[in-house]
Amino acid sequence: MRIHIIARDIQRFDAVGNFCRQIHALLLAQGYDASLAAENCHPDDRALIAKMPETIGTIGADDLVILHFSTEDPAFPAIAALPCAKILYFHNITPERFFAGIDERTAGLVRQGLQQRPLAAGFDVLMANSRATAQVLHDGLPPQDQRRITEAAIVACPPLIGADRWDGIVDQPSNADADARTVLYVGRLVPHKGVTQLLDGFATLAAHDAGVRLVCVGGPPDQAYAAVLSARIAALPPSIAQRIEFLHGLSDGALKSLYRNAGVCASMSRHEGFGVPLLDALSFDKPLVINSEAGMIETAGDAALVVDASDAEAVANALAAALDDEATRAQLGAARRLRLPALRRQADGHLILNAVTQARTLHRARIV
Numbered sequence: 001m002r003i004h005i006i007a008r009d010i011q012r013f014d015a016v017g018n019f020c021r022q023i024h025a026l027l028l029a030q031g032y033d034a035s036l037a038a039e040n041c042h043p044d045d046r047a048l049i050a051k052m053p054e055t056i057g058t059i060g061a062d063d064l065v066i067l068h069f070s071t072e073d074p075a076f077p078a079i080a081a082l083p084c085a086k087i088l089y090f091h092n093i094t095p096e097r098f099f100a101g102i103d104e105r106t107a108g109l110v111r112q113g114l115q116q117r118p119l120a121a122g123f124d125v126l127m128a129n130s131r132a133t134a135q136v137l138h139d140g141l142p143p144q145d146q147r148r149i150t151e152a153a154i155v156a157c158p159p160l161i162g163a164d165r166w167d168g169i170v171d172q173p174s175n176a177d178a179d180a181r182t183v184l185y186v187g188r189l190v191p192h193k194g195v196t197q198l199l200d201g202f203a204t205l206a207a208h209d210a211g212v213r214l215v216c217v218g219g220p221p222d223q224a225y226a227a228v229l230s231a232r233i234a235a236l237p238p239s240i241a242q243r244i245e246f247l248h249g250l251s252d253g254a255l256k257s258l259y260r261n262a263g264v265c266a267s268m269s270r271h272e273g274f275g276v277p278l279l280d281a282l283s284f285d286k287p288l289v290i291n292s293e294a295g296m297i298e299t300a301g302d303a304a305l306v307v308d309a310s311d312a313e314a315v316a317n318a319l320a321a322a323l324d325d326e327a328t329r330a331q332l333g334a335a336r337r338l339r340l341p342a343l344r345r346q347a348d349g350h351l352i353l354n355a356v357t358q359a360r361t362l363h364r365a366r367i368v
Contacts, residue, residue: 003027003034003356004059006079007068010038010049015159015276016070016091017041022161023066026349027356039075059084064359066352069120072113080122085363087355088123091159092133092273092295098192102224114140121145124359124366127351129159129274132294157351159274163344166283171260172253176245181211183319184262184286186255186277187269189219189229189246194268194291194309199232199244201268201307201315206240209320215262217255219248259284264322267296268309275299279347282340287322287332289315301342303335 005024010017020036027034036048037055050058053075059065063084069076070091079086093114099107117140120126126149128134134154138146178184183202187193195216202214221229233241250258259265265281265288272295279299281288288304290296297306305318305328321328 001033001062001064001360002060003032003064003066004037004055005034005066005068006037006052006055006075008038008052008071008073008075009040010036010045011040012042012045016068019159019161020068023352026161026352030353032356039073053078056082064356064363066356067123069116070113072109072116076116076119080119083367085359086123087125087127087359088120089127089129089157089159090120090133090137091129092136092271094192094271098271102191103222118142118145121149124362125355126154127157127355128154129157130295130298131156132298133273155351155355156346157355158279158343158347160276160279160347161349161352163279163283163340163347166252166256166259166280169252169256171257172251174247174250174254174257176215176247176258178215178258178261178263179213180261180263181213181323182258182262182264183212183214183323184258184265184281185214185216185218185267186259186265186280187218187267189216189221189225189248191225191228192269192271193218194270195229196232197268197291197309197312197315198266199229199236200312201266201309201319202244203236203240204312204316205319206243207237210239212319212323213243214245215258216244216246217248217250217258219246259286262286264289264319266315266319267291268315269293269296270309272296272299278304279340279343282336282343285333285336287329289318289322299343301335301339303332303339305332 005020010020024034037050037052039052041049056078061083066087067079068089093110096107096111138151206212265286268291275296290304291309292306307314307318
């Protein structure tokens with residue numbers, strides 16, 4: 001038996017690509033014959049990552065497939081029809097409403113991706129990066145399959161293996177320094193990540209706190225959104241604008257240095273499946289301020305202050321409390337000490353290994 005780990009894209013420095021590689025390493029360490037396959041990857045990685053859809057023709061009836069579903073995938077129907085054991089891992093797909101009128105091409109792609117959810121019914125085991133994402137997947141199943149496959153049966157599993165990935169990374173200096181008065185955002189620079197809302201909240205705080213700074217790591221944004229962010233910052237008083245910095249292309253060592261030295265981590269994202277940067281913030285024992293969004297709330301638990309991102313005053317007040325209020329900081333610290341071990345247990349790889357065993361068992365029962 002060979003286990004085929006498949007995604008449309010297995011790219012470097014990408015959450016889906018990283019998770020695929022981690023699963024591959026886990027399975028090899030457990031003695032499985034495992035391989036990676038993708039339509040798109042870095043050219044230098046083709047020796048390790050087989051081509052899709054060509055790989056489909058090599059998959060035998062005794063093999064097992066783990067398909068990562070995070071975007072519209074032309075190979076999805078053919079994989080769903082394979083007569084072997086199959087696991088589907090759904091990373092969630094940002095709804096088209098977040099792109100309509102801004103990026104019509106992406107709006108069309110995500111719409112097509114969500115329209116593929118009915119194909120999930122052809123898999124033996126369904127997995128998702130959170131319970132919130134599991135609900136999105138279940139909502140996309142046809143009614144008859146919703147009755148057959150309960151939402152509770154979808155396995156919630158964080159999209160990474162090993163929550164202590166920073167332990168082996170050495171701090172490196174970056175182009176920006178962070179200190180105890182720094183608000184740090186790490187994530188993509190796209191409209192639904194709420195970066196403009198974070199800018200508004202920070203500016204409200206910075207208007208009466210001359211010591212705070214904002215560092216945003218991610219991107220670079222596309223040209224249209226870069227113009228939006230630039231205009232937003234240009235409209236601020238120079239004394240505030242000069243305390244905002246955007247960085248991209250950082251090494252892991254430089255990012256580790258920023259995490260270690262920042263005062264608070266924040267995200268006003270309006271759509272998440274699982275917030276990996278939130279887990280990173282917990283790992284560095286940092287207070288969190290997040291938007292009231294289901295995926296982020298599920299990831300952080302009680303270890304974050306939750307606000308309405310559209311209320312700049314509320315965002316500013318939460319940032320101030322996370323930076324300066326000792327009672328709030330102590331409360332968040334206690335919550336972090338409970339939440340982080342729970343996430344570590346969920347991300348230790350056992351859920352993936354259990355899914356492999358379950359998929360093989362269910363598949364055998366169906367073909368007997």
